[in-house]
Amino acid sequence: MRREEKAYRFYESASKAVRQPESAELLRKLCAEELRHRLKLEELQGKGELEPAGQEEVEVEEAQAGLLAEPGPEWPPAPEVLEPRDIWAIALRKERRARDYYRVLSARAPVAAFREVFVYLSSEEQRHVDWVRAELEAAGGTGE
């Protein structure tokens, strides 16, 4: 849930920073998607089917999955000082990471219900990767 919250905050401030209305609209859409994921996870937590993970536990899981390849803060706090291309580049990196993270969790989940949720979230993050890659390429960046 923390991951989704950080993503929400990043997209929220980024949507106010970009000038192009289409990009702002996509960022708001990504905002809504991240909040939707958070709601889904909260609902599972509320039913007692999912335990809340502390920040340390999330980082241990990511390290074990080999996902902690890059140093520095997970989501930069100030997108106002970034160019739109930089915003899309950061977003692409993070969305890929989120997709891979949920893939790892779905492979490790002992319960079928959890597996389904993580597979769903992984496919959602893949959709975000596709959107963001298209925006980055349109802004002159590379989607690599």
Place this chain on the structure above:
Amino acid sequence: MKRVKCFAEEAARLGNYTTLDAGPRVIELRRVIGTVNKCGQLDRDFRLIRRRRDRRERFRRMQLDNAALHLTSLPPIDVYLLAGEYYVIDGNRRVAAAKRQGLEYLDAHVVECLPLADREELQGAVIRRRFEQETGLKSLALSFERGYTTLLQEVTEYAPEEGEVLAVQDRARAWYSRAFLPACELIRRSPLPAAFPRGREADLYVMVARFYRDLMGGPPKDVSFESLLSGFLFARGIRRRRLLRRPAMRLLYRFLAPRVSKAP
């Protein structure tokens, strides 16, 4: 001796106004504070200042007192609603009898007076009236009346139990008791009322509903209101107050919590 307010004088302060028939309602007796036809003749308890002492008047007063005691025998009065206060068109004696008996509520046919200069209030009243006519829900009060549009959408889109098909007003009642009231209870226990003290619980419900409509076209169907509220609080940066966040409580906890040995 203090007298009841006079409708003509109060309406003159309002300027040009229009009327909107609000239909039969139950009104609070304490908000009935004026009269239309008997200006200057009634005291604060709606009694004639110069009382007639004849037998006919005493008999009429006794009849009304008995009717008030039985609670169901007082016919509805007719009132104007002006700036949140009621002015009696017909039924001054019934109001006097109700006050004598200490009643709190009264049946009334209400006509609302709205200043033409205040377009926002006019629009709000029209929206509210439409909501009441379509849903039959008259007791739902909002401080910000534009919210009735959102509430109407909520009622229209409310899905009752699977297989249950309801008429509009039955669906409205089901929404009110199964969705709206439980949601208001959750809102009451949340930090929202402290964060927005001017709003009633219904206004805060509208705020949450509108947030999800603006952001994602409406709340996800399979999510409880508790989760929606939590999501809203997070998005707005409103934190739930935890007892142990307070420094004094944390210090106390540090001393009182059992110390666990870290030895292997």
